[in-house]
Amino acid sequence: MTDLLSKAATAADIARAVSSGKLKASAVIEAALKRIEAAEPTVNAFTDVVADRARRRAIQIDAGQHRGPLSGVPFAVKNLFDIQGLPTRAGSKINIDGPIAKRDGALVRRLESAGAILVGALNMGEYAYDFTGENIHYGPSRNPHDLTRMSGGSSGGSGAAVAAGEVPLSLGSDTNGSIRVPASLCGLFGLKPTYGRLSRAGSFPFVDAFDHLGPLARSTEDLAMSFDAMQGWDPDDPVCSDRMTDPTLPTLVEGIAGLRIAVAGDYFAKGGEPECFAAVASVAKALNATKTVVLPQAAAARAAAYVITAMEGAQLHLERLKTRPQDFDPDTRERFMAGALLPGIWYVKAQRFRRLYRTQVMKLFEEVDIVLAPATPCAAPKLGQTMMTLQGVELPVRANLGIYTQPISFIGLPVVAVPTRTAGAMPIGVQVIAKPWNESAALRVAAYLEKQGVCVSTPA
Amino acid sequence: MADIASWMDEEAKAIGLPIAEEYRANVIVNLERSLAIVQPLLAVELDEELTPLPVYRP
Numbered sequence: 001m002t003d004l005l006s007k008a009a010t011a012a013d014i015a016r017a018v019s020s021g022k023l024k025a026s027a028v029i030e031a032a033l034k035r036i037e038a039a040e041p042t043v044n045a046f047t048d049v050v051a052d053r054a055r056r057r058a059i060q061i062d063a064g065q066h067r068g069p070l071s072g073v074p075f076a077v078k079n080l081f082d083i084q085g086l087p088t089r090a091g092s093k094i095n096i097d098g099p100i101a102k103r104d105g106a107l108v109r110r111l112e113s114a115g116a117i118l119v120g121a122l123n124m125g126e127y128a129y130d131f132t133g134e135n136i137h138y139g140p141s142r143n144p145h146d147l148t149r150m151s152g153g154s155s156g157g158s159g160a161a162v163a164a165g166e167v168p169l170s171l172g173s174d175t176n177g178s179i180r181v182p183a184s185l186c187g188l189f190g191l192k193p194t195y196g197r198l199s200r201a202g203s204f205p206f207v208d209a210f211d212h213l214g215p216l217a218r219s220t221e222d223l224a225m226s227f228d229a230m231q232g233w234d235p236d237d238p239v240c241s242d243r244m245t246d247p248t249l250p251t252l253v254e255g256i257a258g259l260r261i262a263v264a265g266d267y268f269a270k271g272g273e274p275e276c277f278a279a280v281a282s283v284a285k286a287l288n289a290t291k292t293v294v295l296p297q298a299a300a301a302r303a304a305a306y307v308i309t310a311m312e313g314a315q316l317h318l319e320r321l322k323t324r325p326q327d328f329d330p331d332t333r334e335r336f337m338a339g340a341l342l343p344g345i346w347y348v349k350a351q352r353f354r355r356l357y358r359t360q361v362m363k364l365f366e367e368v369d370i371v372l373a374p375a376t377p378c379a380a381p382k383l384g385q386t387m388m389t390l391q392g393v394e395l396p397v398r399a400n401l402g403i404y405t406q407p408i409s410f411i412g413l414p415v416v417a418v419p420t421r422t423a424g425a426m427p428i429g430v431q432v433i434a435k436p437w438n439e440s441a442a443l444r445v446a447a448y449l450e451k452q453g454v455c456v457s458t459p460a
Numbered sequence: 461m462a463d464i465a466s467w468m469d470e471e472a473k474a475i476g477l478p479i480a481e482e483y484r485a486n487v488i489v490n491l492e493r494s495l496a497i498v499q500p501l502l503a504v505e506l507d508e509e510l511t512p513l514p515v516y517r518p
Contacts, residue, residue: 303501310494322477334483338490341471346498351512353504358513399493 005031007165007459011073011222014168015115018061018072025058025072025117032074032119036166045141045151045161047079048086048121057117069225071115075169078155079121080128080204081105081213090204091124091154093137094320094327105202106237107171107213107230114229119167122157126329128173128206129313129336130154131181131401132381136329140383143186144460145426149380152185152401154178158216159186165459169217169226173203175210176305177375177405180431183216183417184375187427188457189446190216191223194436195412196241198227199234207312208239209351210305210409218457220447223416224249227439248440252447259441261289264373264433267298268404271390272377275428276404279420280372283430286454287445293368296360297353301407304350304357306399310339311347331398358411365435370445374404375417375429408433416442418455430455464491 002008004017005027017023033051040046054074061072077083080090082101089095103109108118123141125132133156134140141156143149144164151160155172159182162170172179174192183190191214198213205211215226231245263269263284269277269292284290295301314321314336321328321336328336364371377390381397388397408415414434421427434442449455468487472479479487 297500297504299500300504303498306494306497307501318475318477325478325480325483330486334486335490337472337477337479337483337487338468338494340475340477341468341487341491342494346501348512349504349506350501352506352510353501355513356504356506356510396493399497 007035009168010219011070011168011217012219012225014073015070019067023072025061026055028072029054029058029074029117029119032167036119039164039166042147043142043144043160043164044139045122045157045164045166046076046120047089047123047138048083050083050118050120054117054119057112061115061117066112066115068114068229070111070229073116073169074119074167075111075116075171076120076122076161076167077108077118077171078124078158078173080124080173081108081171082202083108083118083121086121088204090128091126091135094324095204103202106199106234110230111226116169122161122170124157125154126332127317128154128175128178129332130398131177132398133159133182134331134383136331142383143380145187146380148382149426150185150383152182152380155182155216159183159188162188162216162218163460169215169222171213172216174212174214174409175206176309176409177402179214179216180375180405180415180417180429181401183419184429185380185427187419187421188216188218189220189223189419190214190417191227191439192409192415193227193439194414196239197439198230199237199240201234201236205316207309209308209312212409218459220252220443220450221249224252224443243437246437246440248443251440251444254444256287256445256448259370259445260368261287261370261372261445262291262293262368263289264295264371265292266294268373271403272374273390275379275425276374276377279428279430280374282420283418283449283454284372286449286452289372291368293364293371295364295407297357298407300353301357301410302403304353305406305410307342307346307350311342314339354410361411362435369434369441371433373431373433375431376401377403379426379428404431412436414439414442416446418446418449419457420455464488467491
């Protein structure tokens with residue numbers, strides 16, 4: 001029996017206990033605040049802790065208000081989500097001088113409407129242009145499984161806070177891999193939903209064409225519960241779909257029966273360290289997935305995602321680059337500057353190619369329901385490491401941790417990153433990829449792997 | 461495209477982006493990386509009737 005006030009308690013454990021009256025939300029919040037206080041000097045996942053607000057909300061929940069499927073669950077959000085009364089840092093120093101948020105971001109409101117309790121804002125790579133979790137202004141969020149290593153980014157604090165057991169649930173954003181990379185490096189379950197599924201209203205953007213928001217947790221059930229609470233049309237985000245919500249939690253018990261599962265070959269079977277392919281193999285074996293499929297032109301997809309990201313991101317930040325270049329993190333500044341100088345014809349070609357690639361991949365999904373691929377090409381690099389060797393080739397860490405995630409978010413496919421870990425080694429994740437709007441299939445696979453003991457997430 | 465420094469200076473001037481001396485070398489490194497990464501996209505041949513995503517709907 002899990003101690004419900006310990007770091008091992010999941011969101012579902014807590015919600016069940018609070019809903020049934022066995023546990024007070026106030027006690028849950030006090031325990032979470034204590035864990036945060038104890039862990040933060042080393043983990044550095046949080047930039048803001050909203051203790052008073054969380055305590056007030058917990059008292060209201062204990063009085064019977066705001067009850068829902070996530071009653072009493074403490075959660076924290078990447079600091080690009082608006083939190084009423086705070087500046088939305090988005091990992092930057094510049095934004096502290098910007099507007100104070102007048103209301104919470106849409107997904108914060110939806111989780112709190114379901115009974116969850118916000119406890120703070122989480123560290124991230126500046127303006128989300130990052131796969132490392134490092135940040136010159138606020139320090140790096142550190143990997144709780146080895147504090148000398150990267151958490152992954154850009155949702156680094158979102159990974160570190162959950163892996164350290166400070167909170168059972170966090171929200172991150174994923175433009176090119178920023179949920180899936182920290183989930184992989186920190187040994188967590190992470191959901192990047194279909195593009196347009198969850199509202200992005202009240203969050204600081206990066207690349208409109210690819211920006212997604214989603215949860216990180218230590219169990220599939222927690223992902224499904226929070227995802228279900230956050231679904232639904234929002235007129236404040238023009239990309240947010242008006243399709244009906246698809247509750248996923250009830251489907252987790254269905255297992256993998258009827259799902260056609262294949263492993264991504266070619267591009268996704270090279271360019272990484274042996275550990276990432278071993279992780280895919282272990283998951284594939286547990287799922288009895290013997291078929292290999294090829295996502296055609298994945299290298300071009302990665303290139304196109306890179307170009308669109310560099311150019312949209314640079315355009316978004318151009319005025320800040322002109323007027324306050326000294327206030328940027330040096331690790332993002334010159335990348336943004338270079339992005340501002342790329343030829344427009346690259347952008348248009350990338351968008352034209354995106355349509356072709358989408359058509360080709362959709363055809364693939366006529367034959368399979370799930371595709372497995374590595375989440376990252378290696379386990380967590382050392383903090384401060386700028387170059388890494390992948391299969392004998394020296395490459396920059398910052399641009400290459402996302403080589404396997406970029407071709408997937410490029411066309412908005414839903415993905416659950418699932419954790420694997422062998423004894424004595426750092427965790428590494430696998431992408432469970434489904435066709436658009438079929439988050440349920442990816443979550444069912446993740447739940448099955450969890451039940452089989454193949455993918456398990458334990459706090460450090 | 462071979463002369464990356466000239467590319468940087470001319471394009472930065474055209475869009476009014478000052479690049480301080482101490483940032484120049486790393487902007488060039490990033491342009492070189494971009495040029496390397498984009499190659500698989502540039503190598504793709506697209507049919508002329510292929511229109512881009514996203515589709516604008518009034």
